Amino acid sequence: MKIVLATSNQGKVKEFRAWMSECEVVSFSDVMSSFEIEENGTTFKENALIKARAVFDRLEDKSSIVLSDDSGISVPLLGGIPGIYSARYAGVKASAKDNLYKLIDTLKEKGVEKTPAFYTAAIGIVCAKGEFCVHGWMHGEAIAQARGENGFGYDPMFMPLGYTKTLGELDESVKKAFSHRACALNLARILLKSLK
Numbered sequence: 001m002k003i004v005l006a007t008s009n010q011g012k013v014k015e016f017r018a019w020m021s022e023c024e025v026v027s028f029s030d031v032m033s034s035f036e037i038e039e040n041g042t043t044f045k046e047n048a049l050i051k052a053r054a055v056f057d058r059l060e061d062k063s064s065i066v067l068s069d070d071s072g073i074s075v076p077l078l079g080g081i082p083g084i085y086s087a088r089y090a091g092v093k094a095s096a097k098d099n100l101y102k103l104i105d106t107l108k109e110k111g112v113e114k115t116p117a118f119y120t121a122a123i124g125i126v127c128a129k130g131e132f133c134v135h136g137w138m139h140g141e142a143i144a145q146a147r148g149e150n151g152f153g154y155d156p157m158f159m160p161l162g163y164t165k166t167l168g169e170l171d172e173s174v175k176k177a178f179s180h181r182a183c184a185l186n187l188a189r190i191l192l193k194s195l196k
């Protein structure tokens, strides 16, 4: 089964590849010239399907299955932000570090050292048989500092439930075992079997 990943985020590509070592996995930029996808949905699901559909529509080989991921971190104390805007929290051209430190600064401005937070991942699946979407969540706490270099994005400020270290400090096996993306990918695996 050939899987085409509709993402430009190398952190996601690494996690997808680690999860599906048994499949042939390529990035969409390996099979077509890169293009901008406007993520104008109002939910993780809508944005995941927008990305997967955009890549599937441009595929020459329609026997491939396109997988996308729309994800983000939500802080209930802040009304759920940044949520679907996680990649552009500090601005449209913001780097992952800009976004991380903007969220840290926002917590500091509130006088908060740590507060409950959760990651959401919606995996979009688009192929000749139709369009599907599965979700996964990871709960924990956001802290007002960055610790560790592992993972990507907001991982240095996120401590999963039951841990006193951040995903930046913890071994990558923790994310592989029960992250939002791992949970969604486990559901995607079941769905993909039925599409064979």
Ligand code: ITT
Pocket (backbone or CB within 6 Å): 006, 007, 008, 009, 012, 039, 051, 069, 070, 071, 072, 073, 086, 087, 096, 099, 119, 151, 152, 153, 154, 155, 179, 181
């Ligand atoms: P693609 O749209 O090309 O897939 P993106 O980075 O723009 O890449 P999203 O729109 O889904 O992806 O934004 C997700 C952002 O949420 C991402 O840039 C990270 O900042 C954050 N995020 C999602 N999953 C994460 C994870 O596992 N660890 C840390 N940060 C994560």
